[in-house]
Amino acid sequence: MKANRTSMLKRDTSAQVGIGTLIIFIAMVLVAAIAAAVLIQTSGVLQQKAQATGEEATSEVSSNMKVLAAEGIRDDTTDLSDNIDLLEVQVSVSAGGSAMDLEQMVISISDGDTTNTLTYNDSANLSDSSFRAEEIRDEDDSFDNSTNPVMNKGDLIRLYISTTNEGDKIIDSQNVSTSNLVLDPRTDVQLTFTPESGTPQQMSFVTPSSYGVDKRLSLYP
Template identity: 45%
Template sequence: MARERSSLRDNTSAQIGIGTLIIFIAMVLIAAVAASVLIQTSGVLQQMAHATGKQATQEVSSNLVLKSIEGIRAKNSSTSMAQNISLLKMKVGLNVGSSPVDLNQLVISVSDGTNYNDLIYGNNEKLYGILMSDFSSNSSADTNLEKLLTSTQASPGDNAAYFFTVSKIRDEDVSFSQGSPIMNTGDLATIYVSTVSGGDLGYTTIGPIATHSSQKASGLYIGPRTTINLVFTPEAGTITIAELVTPSSYGIKETIKLYP
């Protein structure tokens, strides 16, 4: 029987030692740092994407919807009425899926084609540094409407040219008040904008309000065949624009349907 012979050969191709261990540990540390940076970055990007998506959704869905607009003429009696519209009565709601809208931050721009008013809610003191003259968050909507039509102050001037007021129609969650007019989906409210012209200051009544001939001019003139431009700009969300033309004659009507 042939004798089996074994031999050992030296393999000098591998590298073993402290240098290899150091390189391995360094690679592990670099991978750990890179992973940590990626995880942190992805978390920040996720938060930013969530916030951006939420803001984008709010901007698209949160807006007022005009239901109707009526014009009311000042009068002394059923046969003695102003030639121009003295008050705009606008019924508004919210778009489906809309976030809550704070009417205290709403800006309404109204133009008669020549004159232009930017109006804010009577309880907003941020723009002029003062509330609408004689406005009270504890008063009724009609009381504040009366003050809108009849009161004035040194700055900024007549309420009619700088402010608007609101009354609620439907408010199931009781989120709406004169001091904090918050609208949610399903709510309905009426926005009042004074359009009393300088030639119609002697009439005693405007809609439900007894003005006793003390109404103030708005600087607007809404006569027959007048183009009215309305822009509603909420704090967040899309703006609402309406352009309409008044009838060629008001006849003997006290209330004129303007929209739709």
């Protein structure tokens, strides 16, 4: 009888140990599941941050703007001017680029002796400190040079830059003031377009050796 009691007691102890082990196992599984959920959530957040950082970096190292062409206009109020008095530059959003707010863009132009820094101002005369723009093609009919000068994909925009070294005048329907630049024949001209985001876009050309009797001169490309 005593032996039977001892045997039963041993069996009861084994059962308790088994239940304890099961509880520990379940706890370990729960901890592992919680840890896995935290890791998955953290990896998702990190992936989103990495993607956003990558897109921002791509925007910073790529140019949003493409320069297509540039023409020089000579004043012909009386006789044809000896110099180029107005610069017209056609631009668009580059492939893969994003919309560009021209009010946030800065243009630098130099004739080798004088350098002007220009910002967008649709209400002022073109001068040594301002440029303006008009749409040639507006894909979604959203561009407004007064209230919304934002260039979207598919748009074709013309920028106007004063290059005259004389007084106020009207050239090609644009009110132009002196820029102190002198774009006579064989002038090396450098322009830099710096948008709000993306790398600056540079353009350079040398004016023709002779202007002849042409009012409009193709300068770029």
